[in-house]
Amino acid sequence: MKNVRVWFEKKDTARYISHLDLNRCMSRAFHKTKLPLWYTQGFHPHIFLTITMPLSLGMSGLRESMDIRLTEEVPYEEIIEKLNGALPLDIHVYKITEPVMRPSEVAFAAYEITYEPENRSAEQAKEEIEELLSREEVLVTKHTKRGPKEFDIRPYFADMKLEIGEDGFLHTQLCLPISVNGGVNPGLLKTAAERYLGLEIYEQILRTGLYNEKMESFR
Amino acid sequence: MDHGIEKLLAKVQKPGRYVGGEQNSVVKDKEKVKTRFAFCFPDTYEIGMSHLGMKILYGLFNQREDIWCERVFAPWLDMEALMRENGLRLYGLESGDPLCDFDFVGFTLQYELSFTNVLNMLELGGVPVRNDQRGEDDPIVVAGGPCTCNPEPLADFIDIFFLGAGEEVDLEVIDLYQKCKAEGKSRKEFLRLASHIEGVYVPSLYQVEYHEDGTIKAVTPLEGAPATIRKRVILDLDKVYYPKSFVVPFLDIVHDRAVAEVFRGCIRGCRFCQAGFIYRPVIEKSVETVSRQCRDLCASTGYNEVSLSSLSTSDYSKINELLDELLTWTKDDMVNVSLPSLRVDGFSTELTDKIKTVRKSGLTFAPEAGTQRLRDVINKNVREDELMKTMDIAFGAGWNRVKLYFMIGLPTETDEDVVGITKLGQAVVDAYYNNSNKPKGQSVNVTVSAAAFVPKPFTPFQWEPQDTMEEFQRKQHLLKSSITTRKLTVNYHAADTSFVEAVFARGDRKLCAAMEEAWKRGFHFDGWDDCFSLEKWMEVFEAVGIDPAFYANRRRSFDEVLPWDHLDYGIKKEFLIEECKKAYGNTTTPNCREKCSACGAACFKGGICVEKRSSVV
Numbered sequence: 001m002k003n004v005r006v007w008f009e010k011k012d013t014a015r016y017i018s019h020l021d022l023n024r025c026m027s028r029a030f031h032k033t034k035l036p037l038w039y040t041q042g043f044h045p046h047i048f049l050t051i052t053m054p055l056s057l058g059m060s061g062l063r064e065s066m067d068i069r070l071t072e073e074v075p076y077e078e079i080i081e082k083l084n085g086a087l088p089l090d091i092h093v094y095k096i097t098e099p100v101m102r103p104s105e106v107a108f109a110a111y112e113i114t115y116e117p118e119n120r121s122a123e124q125a126k127e128e129i130e131e132l133l134s135r136e137e138v139l140v141t142k143h144t145k146r147g148p149k150e151f152d153i154r155p156y157f158a159d160m161k162l163e164i165g166e167d168g169f170l171h172t173q174l175c176l177p178i179s180v181n182g183g184v185n186p187g188l189l190k191t192a193a194e195r196y197l198g199l200e201i202y203e204q205i206l207r208t209g210l211y212n213e214k215m216e217s218f219r
Numbered sequence: 220m221d222h223g224i225e226k227l228l229a230k231v232q233k234p235g236r237y238v239g240g241e242q243n244s245v246v247k248d249k250e251k252v253k254t255r256f257a258f259c260f261p262d263t264y265e266i267g268m269s270h271l272g273m274k275i276l277y278g279l280f281n282q283r284e285d286i287w288c289e290r291v292f293a294p295w296l297d298m299e300a301l302m303r304e305n306g307l308r309l310y311g312l313e314s315g316d317p318l319c320d321f322d323f324v325g326f327t328l329q330y331e332l333s334f335t336n337v338l339n340m341l342e343l344g345g346v347p348v349r350n351d352q353r354g355e356d357d358p359i360v361v362a363g364g365p366c367t368c369n370p371e372p373l374a375d376f377i378d379i380f381f382l383g384a385g386e387e388v389d390l391e392v393i394d395l396y397q398k399c400k401a402e403g404k405s406r407k408e409f410l411r412l413a414s415h416i417e418g419v420y421v422p423s424l425y426q427v428e429y430h431e432d433g434t435i436k437a438v439t440p441l442e443g444a445p446a447t448i449r450k451r452v453i454l455d456l457d458k459v460y461y462p463k464s465f466v467v468p469f470l471d472i473v474h475d476r477a478v479a480e481v482f483r484g485c486i487r488g489c490r491f492c493q494a495g496f497i498y499r500p501v502i503e504k505s506v507e508t509v510s511r512q513c514r515d516l517c518a519s520t521g522y523n524e525v526s527l528s529s530l531s532t533s534d535y536s537k538i539n540e541l542l543d544e545l546l547t548w549t550k551d552d553m554v555n556v557s558l559p560s561l562r563v564d565g566f567s568t569e570l571t572d573k574i575k576t577v578r579k580s581g582l583t584f585a586p587e588a589g590t591q592r593l594r595d596v597i598n599k600n601v602r603e604d605e606l607m608k609t610m611d612i613a614f615g616a617g618w619n620r621v622k623l624y625f626m627i628g629l630p631t632e633t634d635e636d637v638v639g640i641t642k643l644g645q646a647v648v649d650a651y652y653n654n655s656n657k658p659k660g661q662s663v664n665v666t667v668s669a670a671a672f673v674p675k676p677f678t679p680f681q682w683e684p685q686d687t688m689e690e691f692q693r694k695q696h697l698l699k700s701s702i703t704t705r706k707l708t709v710n711y712h713a714a715d716t717s718f719v720e721a722v723f724a725r726g727d728r729k730l731c732a733a734m735e736e737a738w739k740r741g742f743h744f745d746g747w748d749d750c751f752s753l754e755k756w757m758e759v760f761e762a763v764g765i766d767p768a769f770y771a772n773r774r775r776s777f778d779e780v781l782p783w784d785h786l787d788y789g790i791k792k793e794f795l796i797e798e799c800k801k802a803y804g805n806t807t808t809p810n811c812r813e814k815c816s817a818c819g820a821a822c823f824k825g826g827i828c829v830e831k832r833s834s835v836v
Contacts, residue, residue, distance in 0.1 A: 020471075
């Protein structure tokens with residue numbers, strides 16, 4: 001038995017695959033490849049497969065990973081080739097490694113975000129968002145297991161640098177806490193901008209990587 | 220993907236419905252194909268993607284290099300509202316191009332209450348809704364599926380209806396279209412030529428005249444169109460095209476598994492069941508073909524479940540042989556086999572042993588009527604002792620949840636028959652407690668569902684009035700009040716959808732006005748409680764001066780010209796009249812395998828009709 005970590009990109013149409021659906025999609029792809037995978041031993045055996053910090057619906061990811069268990073040694077190249085042949089186009093496996101860190105060690109995630117303001121010019125939206133983030137607190141309603149909660153996003157977004165790109169949209173990079181117990185969703189800024197500024201934005205979020213407490217790349 | 224659509228996706232539920240990109244979906248270069256076909260399912264993605272006919276035709280069309288077939292589903296309410304608000308057109312999932320860019324826009328008509336979605340989808344896709352408003356540059360709008368056996372309520376909107384199996388006729392029509400286009404022939408000329416292909420019904424080439432009482436006087440073919448249109452049948456299911464792969468959706472759809480069709484048609488001839496008549500004769504696939512197709516599909520999709528599909532799978536003549544063959548590879552490949560549509564008398568220990576993987580979550584059977592007399596009237600041919608035997612097997616094997624399907628409002632039904640439904644449910648509860656092998660320490664749960672009967676064309680009950688809504692409500696109340704135990708749950712659905720279904724099922728062309736008015740008023744998703752409103756439908760009927768009771772609640776005489784009389788499904792009208800009379804005499808008819816009843820389907824010269832003759836001793 002050998003645990004391996006499968007690294008993949010998830011983008012374009014695959015952004016709209018939820019965690020549950022991605023799980024099923026991956027299981028089917030593995031089932032199709034007939035690779036020697038370990039199945040759970042219950043009444044309804046299924047492929048043992050864990051996705052690390054699944055993306056929210058609508059987000060793309062550059063360095064996504066999942067852990068599987070092989071019952072026999074298989075060359076990594078062969079796994080990559082077979083899996084890519086069985087997966088939809090917008091999910092692409094590019095690397096297989098032995099897991100170094102545990103998923104529970106993940107503490108931060110890095111994002112690249114594009115904001116497309118719908119009812120303001122980019123310049124105006126930039127100004128207004130910067131003004132918003134200079135306030136003392138910026139509250140949004142977060143839906144937690146114990147019901148809705150008011151949450152101040154300012155400490156997480158205050159250092160954010162907004163730039164107007166050649167496409168005329170706003171671009172930014174962010175690093176936010178994330179863990180198995182929850183974290184801060186980068187989409188909360190859009191929620192706040194709507195709530196405080198009446199600003200309507202179409203956002204595209206790309207997660208570029210996961211990190212541990214020491215800001216070492218998740219491996 | 221179109222950026223405008225992409226922006227909307229951030230605001231809707233289940234955006235995965237609208238993006239395409241699934242495994243095995245087919246993307247071609249539109250410059251390199253001759254004909255583009257938009258296959259539209261007039262309901263949600265989850266329902267449409269579960270439909271086998273679409274999977275077959277999608278594969279069949281795309282197998283041809285010169286055709287590109289794409290999928291289109293009805294956008295759910297949130298998405299439709301946003302599309303309208305932003306002026307975006309309904310598009311094919313593969314290319315993102317609007318319906319108006321296609322050569323063909325094809326609908327499958329599975330149930331009457333999806334008709335409003337057909338009109339709505341045409342409009343959303345930028346296609347003129349009425350067939351007389353379409354010009355040379357507009358797509359040809361076609362439709363197939365069971366409801367085309369009476370397509371008259373859609374006669375003003377569809378250019379071509381396909382009758383019967385689509386595998387051959389669809390391609391013949393596309394070939395003709397390519398030829399006409401190359402020769403520069405007009406749309407009208409193409410339709411006229413198409414009307415001579417067997418299985419093609421061009422409604423605009425028929426003129427319907429009415430008597431003063433609203434019944435039909437005559438249906439006259441125009442411009443040399445044939446007087447009757449015969450449905451198409453595929454005689455050899457081992458040779459006909461069947462897809463080696465299915466598009467595998469990301470979303471959880473209704474039937475998310477590999478499906479192999481084991482036979483078409485049904486030997487039974489239950490008198491309420493349209494499918495039992497319009498799909499005659501029974502034609503089986505061989506064990507080898509079914510097994511090979513299941514295997515191919517599992518290999519190309521990664522599904523770990525195959526379902527053997529048909530109208531009544533336990534009636535497949537080699538069911539045990541087939542299961543043995545499947546078991547030779549399914550176990551090693553970690554694939555489960557499931558059998559839907561089991562009959563009460565087709566459930567055996569041998570069968571359950573072979574499909575061990577059937578989950579113990581619940582069993583469903585359809586006795587359809589509560590008393591033996593009424594089951595004889597509808598020719599269900601299931602006896603109470605058979606049901607009890609089956610229940611004993613099921614309870615002994617560990618099941619403790621059973622669902623039983625019934626209908627109320629069947630012809631000749633009395634209050635005794637209605638109360639008989641709960642009595643039968645009670646007998647099943649008792650059978651559980653009398654079973655010594657029942658699951659220990661668990662209680663039984665029997666659910667009885669009573670649907671409102673809708674008389675359908677091409678059945679022996681096509682002349683019958685449907686019960687009025689007051690009568691349905693009275694019977695539902697009677698049913699509910701006759702329960703005496705909490706182990707028994709009775710479910711029924713408001714009869715108002717069944718009423719509208721009954722109007723359109725046996726409707727004529729005058730109903731096109733109601734369809735059009737409903738569409739103009741924004742009707743859609745009438746099969747969903749979220750949208751259906753009887754009150755609004757009554758306003759529509761009122762507005763166009765139509766009495767819906769004329770269609771739903773009127774008894775027709777045997778000599779009346781019915782709106783679908785010019786369509787030939789092989790079944791002779793005299794046979795249906797005979798069957799109707801036998802129903803009134805509580806007399807059953809043997810199934811096709813026991814004895815040929817000369818229904819007329821032998822005219823197709825295939826399937827069980829021929830096998831029987833050759834096996835006569």
